[in-house]
Amino acid sequence: MRVAVLGGDGYCGWATALYLSKRGHSVAIADNFARRQWDHELGVQTLTPIRPLSDRLNVWQDLTGETIELFVGDVTEYDFLSSVIQGFEPDAVVHFAEQRAAPYSMIDRKHAVFTQVNNVVGTLNLLFALREFQPDCHLVKLGTMGEYGTPNIDIEEGYITIEHNGRRDTVPYPKQPGSFYHLSKVHDSHNIMFACKVWGLRATDLNQGVVYGTTTDEVALSEALINRFDYDDVFGTVLNRFCVQAAIGYPLTVYGKGGQTRGFLDIRDTVRCVEIACLNPAARGECRVFNQFTEQFSVLDLAHMVQTAGEKLGLTVEVDHLPDPRVEAEEHYYNAKHSKLIELGLEPHLLSDSLLDSLMNVALKYRDRVDPAVMMPRINWRQPRNERRVQTSREPVPVVEASLQVVGGSGRKDNGNRGNSSNARSDLKGKLER
Ligand code: NAD
Ligand code: USQ
Secondary structure (H helix, E strand, O other), X not given: OEEEEEOOOOHHHHHHHHHHHHOOOEEEEEEOOHHHHHHHHHOOOOOOOOOOHHHHHHHHHHHHOOOOEEEEOOOOOHHXXXXXXXXXXXXXXXXXXXXXXXXXXXXXXXXXXHHHHXXXXXXXXXXXXXXXXXXXXXXXXXXXXHHOOOOOOOEOOOEEEEEEOOEEEEEEOOOOOOOHHHHHHHHHHHHHHHHHHHHOOXXXXXXXXXXXXXXXXXXXXXXXXXXXXXXXXXXXXXXXXXXXXXXXXXXXXXXXXXXXXXXEEEXXXXXXXXXXXXXXXXXXXXXXXXXXOOEEEEHHHHHHHHHHHHHHOOOOOXXXXXXXXXXXXXXXXXXXXXXXXXXXXXXXXXXXXXXXXXXXXXXXXXXXXXXXXXXXXXXXXXXXXXXXXXXXXXXXXXXXXXXXXXXXXXXXOOOHHHHHHHHHHHHHHHHHHO
């Protein structure tokens, strides 16, 4: 199968492109490297030292003999995107190429507008390009569980059957997204559903939960293929952040009460889910929705799991409750269905202590690259403008003594992180109360 991976230089896209290539599919990547620029803009970097994409692709070819075609450009530019579709003639397009951080979209007006234009226009362009040049191609679009929000009823997979005033219909499940980013995904979903209806396109909207982990079998083949591992307050997702925090002795940053419950999945399941969707395409005119996660946890559950796993490794892990910078329910009902991918053959990798150990060991391995200044949240949902941090030179991270037992490295034994954290906490409290 010929599969174009839009956003293939990113976290999910890179792992997916290699996985599909290894499984014998012909793969092309399209990316404009916007994500690397956003890291520069925010003064942050992935924990893991990722190589330029062209280097990574050369290493992949040397190791496996497989070629992944590369198209460099912006999917919001129609000429570029339509040339990719015409040039590569994919059977499936996997669309990851969006701005995906909720906090980034909440920085200020400019970032909210950018996020929605980038995401909605990119997807609209793709719908038009498929309609014009490759109408039988299957669109596999990455959506998010966050489209549904946290309703006080069970969450279905995309659609719900409702009885109202004696009549019955199956309609899209109500959406209550929690950021301008999550809203962009809702707008995408509506556009995709409409295009399937009017043009007979085929699409699968994968409403993915929060992804954790960094290693897949393919990425593990060489250090040069290493994937991103974001831990900063804007792009870092919660479990990846907690593992890095535990590894450097920084108190885990639970926002509010920590009862926020979400669906989670291992990145090894992300790549398999995408393959399953590609191998089982939607029918012409069908817009299918799969909820793509394997387990649900509250933020506090995760903090306690990381604490326990950390203690087994000899780390002292404290859990801190910060004022929640987001506007979200801190305690709520949550029961989201997720059986469709399992029915199609997904065998989940569930979160285990050994996985948490390995995530923390990745963090320990690259601890010299950890910047503790990006642990405190800086984007407050209640403000229409938030200050962004400018890159500053930084000291190597002080590593707590317990961490040294695990990796056997050398490091200072002061607890400078904690002092910074508590100053930043009072500062944050002040800002949130204003
Ligand atoms: P990422 O930021 O690591 O990767 C996105 C990639 O898309 C980057 O390489 C970026 O340069 C590229 N891109 C963005 N806009 C582009 C444009 N206009 N033209 C060309 N390339 C562009 O993000 P990720 O974590 O890999 O997420 C991928 C997708 O999966 C996103 O759509 C995201 O919403 C969705 N998703 C991610 C998670 C998660 O936990 N990471 C969870 C649910 C859904
Ligand atoms: N949280 C903390 N402490 C932290 C970081 C986050 O308590 O240090 C909390 C947040 O307040 C939130 C939850 O953890 O309640 C999840 O936050 P997150 O940053 O891990 O994930 P989120 O913002 O929801 O976004 C991520 C991806 C996004 C994807 C989404 C899937 O960045 O692309 O769409 O997960 S979902 O959550 O299902 O919407």
